[in-house]
Amino acid sequence: MNFPLATRASQLALWQAEATSAALKAAWSDIRPELLRITSKGDADQTSDLARFGRIGIFTVEVDRALLEGRAHASVHSLKDMTTTLHEGTMLSGVLGRGPVEDVLVSRGGERLAELPAGARVATGSLRRAAMVRAQRPELEIVQIRGNVETRLRKLAEGEAEALVMARAGLERLGLGEQITEVLDTRRFLPAVGQGIVGIVCRQGDWTHHERVQAIRDLEAWDEALAERALLRTLRGGCNVPVGAHARVVEGVIALEARVLSVDGTEVVEASASAPRGDAEALGELLGRQLLEAGAARLIDDARASIGE
Numbered sequence: 666m667n668f669p670l671a672t673r674a675s676q677l678a679l680w681q682a683e684a685t686s687a688a689l690k691a692a693w694s695d696i697r698p699e700l701l702r703i704t705s706k707g708d709a710d711q712t713s714d715l716a717r718f719g720r721i722g723i724f725t726v727e728v729d730r731a732l733l734e735g736r737a738h739a740s741v742h743s744l745k746d747m748t749t750t751l752h753e754g755t756m757l758s759g760v761l762g763r764g765p766v767e768d769v770l771v772s773r774g775g776e777r778l779a780e781l782p783a784g785a786r787v788a789t790g791s792l793r794r795a796a797m798v799r800a801q802r803p804e805l806e807i808v809q810i811r812g813n814v815e816t817r818l819r820k821l822a823e824g825e826a827e828a829l830v831m832a833r834a835g836l837e838r839l840g841l842g843e844q845i846t847e848v849l850d851t852r853r854f855l856p857a858v859g860q861g862i863v864g865i866v867c868r869q870g871d872w873t874h875h876e877r878v879q880a881i882r883d884l885e886a887w888d889e890a891l892a893e894r895a896l897l898r899t900l901r902g903g904c905n906v907p908v909g910a911h912a913r914v915v916e917g918v919i920a921l922e923a924r925v926l927s928v929d930g931t932e933v934v935e936a937s938a939s940a941p942r943g944d945a946e947a948l949g950e951l952l953g954r955q956l957l958e959a960g961a962a963r964l965i966d967d968a969r970a971s972i973g974e
């Protein structure tokens with residue numbers, strides 16, 4: 666069976682699609698995966714403020730359109746870039762095993778976050794990363810940056826900033842792990858929902874192809890994804906709100922930590938809880954409601970207002 670997989674054309678997206686292809690081939694001897702590369706507006710548009718269109722799924726919409734048009738049997742995305750409400754007519758069928766979840770600092774001068782001098786510019790396109798940096802180092806300057814992993818590294822080298830915060834998974838998957846100056850520990854620097862997880866999407870009701878993808882589903886990453894995404898959905902957060910979360914499956918239990926920050930990093934609401942693995946989604950919803958009651962609702966509304974939503 667030919668098995669076209671729709672993907673963005675960035676190096677990281679191609680790595681993720683190749684990993685999916687390899688897993689499908691290993692699980693099913695009759696499947697011949699092929700990559701359908703889609704150049705999306707999110708890749709082409711280097712000028713807009715990423716925070717503004719984070720919620721509509723700019724990175725995934727055109728790839729999923731190819732899926733919905735029947736040009737592919739499945740589409741492959743960074744789960745982190747997927748909106749909590751999937752594009753109409755699609756469903757999440759599988760996830761690959763989770764890569765490293767941490768954010769990392771890449772600094773031109775080799776300084777760690779604590780060592781950067783006051784006024785040093787730290788580049789990120791993420792409200793979450795900006796808020797986490799401001800919470801720990803309020804005297805640093807946050808500057809906006811756009812583009813794929815390679816573009817960001819080039820901009821850093823060209824002097825647009827003294828340091829970058831980005832995902833460890835993205836750098837390591839591209840073989841750029843030697844660029845990392847500091848792995849930011851997840852307790853102080855909670856990752857984004859779904860960070861490090863590759864998501865595989867099928868058409869709703871297309872059980873033939875769904876079954877093939879479901880067979881390669883990593884069950885730990887799946888439960889972690891369910892918990893983190895249920896949390897974000899409950900918080901009504903998109904993919905670019907100052908929310909960090911980290912779910913971990915250990916034996917039969919899932920533990921979830923979550924934090925909502927004000928954009929300036931001065932206010933923090935956090936909570937953690939655990940539950941039997943089978944209750945991953947309920948755990949995310951519970952923690953989300955707790956955070957909302959503890960003051961997260963206002964922080965999220967303020968963050969939305971700050972990006973003009």
Ligand SMILES: NCc1[nH]cc(CCC(=O)O)c1CC(=O)O
Pocket residue numbers: 743744745746814830831832834835859860861862863
């Ligand atoms: N928003 C871009 C994006 N989407 C997924 C990754 C990296 C891989 C991952 O976190 O799963 C990145 C780059 C980054 O955040 O530095």
